[in-house]
Amino acid sequence: MKASRRRLLLGSLAAAALPLPALRSAHAASFPERPITFICPWPAGGTADQSMRALCQVASTVLGQAIAVENRVGASGMIGAKVLASARPDGYTIGQIPISVTRFSQLGMLQADPRKDYSYIARSSGQTFGIAVPSNSPYKTLAGFVAYAKANPGKLTYAHAGIGGATHVGMEEFASVAGVQFNHVPFKGGAEALQGVLGGHVDALADSSSWAPHVESGKLRLLATWGEQRTPRFKDTPTLRELGYNVVVDAPNGIGAPKGLDPAIAAKLRDAFRQAVASPEFKAVAERIDAPILYLDGPDYEKYVHQVYARETVLIDKLKLREMMR
Template sequence: MRFASDSRLQRRHLLLGGTAGLLLPSWAAADEYPSRPITFICPWPAGGTADQSMRAICQVASRVLKQPIAVVNQAGAAGMIGAKAIASARPDGYTIGQIPISVTRFSQLGTLQADPRTDFTYLARTSGQTFGIAVLPTSPFKSLKDMVAAAKANPGKVTYGHSGVGGATHVGMEEFAMAAGIQLNAIAYKGGAPALQDTLGGQVDMLVDSSSWAPHVEAGKLRLLATWGEQRTARFKETPTLKDAGYNVVVDAPNGIGAPKGLPPSVEKKLRDALRVAVQSDEFKAVADRIDAPVMYLDGPDYHSYVKTVYDRETQLIQRLKLKELLQKG
């Protein structure tokens, strides 16, 4: 009887063990990750500069991970629709995506219903953007100094087009205006493309955008007054930065890649390792150079620390620029 009882007990343990395995969540078997294709959410329209850079990264990372990475564009709300989709996804490593650094601002302005300090697993910071101020060749502003002088003489009269209230182009330009002691007339558009068209058509005095002006500057259809990076760009090395002009303002709005919070550590490591290879690859660097996106790699934990620092800085900027009030006015 003892042998029969032991046998039944063993069978029971085996049965319960098998059932427990079936009840484990799909992401528990992290050692086998990835065993199927990965979805990558890009929060911007297909074909844009951000989309191009993310596709280049995904192409290299997929070879490292030995699984396809399908890029899905979920654009809208200045990138916040895609960011929310990433935060809300299952933390199994099969849904990752681009996280714009503007999550630190829009979460505080109420556009993003997520806390960027706690609701994401950060995997890599990738590259920045080249922002600049451009005018028509016929503009009386031959330099940034000319524009500042005109704005001081005519407060609130000099206009500039930007891609939306609270976005990097709007906030960056207003931060510069504060540093320069001038008041400008900000004209909000639903994206950089319509702002560019109105600048070319003479509807606004200046365009503020991230490198959409580049081919038009090279073609002589626009004049570049300043760029906003820490250093001058290789492509437009004759153009001064805001810092060169004496204003301690740097805006490069670096993007990164993340996943929902709660990612298993072994899965997180595999993704971070793959993305490190991808960002440092010649393939990605070639695309980054073509779209004027300086490579600004940080590993996941360092990127997370950077996000927290930017969040605190944005809190102060929102208060100084009264961004909440501006958003309420539309």
């Protein structure tokens, strides 16, 4: 017992004698020495959760340590985003950063600044958003949908997953570009919004691919998707941009850590998630949930976040989102 205590004391004294950079270097060289916690700000089983778990499984193999996914949900993903920003920057707490942090931080829903409160590891994949209507709807094409909206301002209703979210803002941006006015109907989430349309209570659905199985079964008709390119599973459906509306919404998922992460640890995490995004396992999950792969390495991902933040500043004022949030 005494010998053990002596060794512990000598080890502590030796560590104390090392300069701080040397301590950090030693810590980074041995990282990771224990399991890593991954904060997912969305419910278990959802598309974002599925993609993050697939990435973590591959990255854990690369790193040689388990990565435990912890779902911290609520406030449109901002509860998990705040937990991540507030964690110790030691590499043992990482997580998904929704790109909506650039909007909600400016709207007061996130007490963190995405330009300075995170270390960015990788951008991974986006989502496939679209506008869908019931199969018995009179609107066979987006052109017919827009024509009716122009002739009847504010009469067409659409369901979305919450004020200020990607589906609401994307649809309002489209309406602005198209020169029309819709009547938006917020729901507590995409699942409820989908039921509102399937039940005939709302004219159209603006959502990520919750509509996909219902389009395939013939219950819904997909008028347009919102990505840079057509989604492979629905290759006959045009994008908004193809139809003449310069609107692209793909809400990329990203992976980050609290600000102040040791660069050497960040490099290890970046390499692990680079390999994870490129893996067949992740690509299979991404294809199944219609998630386009949009990889960016950490530094480029950080630049992208700054660019989106600036765009959101303009969009918030243009769409009067602050007034809508009151």
